[in-house]
Amino acid sequence: QVELVESGGGLVQAGGSLRLSCVASGDLFNISPLGWYRQAPGKEREYVAGIRGDGTAYYADSMKGRFTISRDNAKIAVYLQADSLLPEDTAMYYCVTPQGPSTIEALCTVSECYWGQGTQVTVSA
16 A cells, blocks of 8 residues: 655645645655646546656646656655646645556556545635
């Protein structure tokens, strides 16, 4: 079993920034792929970004430019720097890691994922 604990969400004005953090523990390797999804009320879940153990990152097309994913393998942690935030970025942001072999281009599509409980990001206009 794997536990993922997110932090760093909050209320921010449009144009502001937040840095989300997630620490993983349990039955995974320190180089396991990690990533972020988000889900806004009434909307479908969206893939934000994923990162491999070697630091190679992938961003969903709509997320390129304002989001930066990074990781610390020693801590088995993943981070999401969100800049120039917009009201439409308001969502619950979830940290994920695949349960089996996967690719960062389709992290939780190729494989089932473990999910954190999420951290809420609210962007005011």
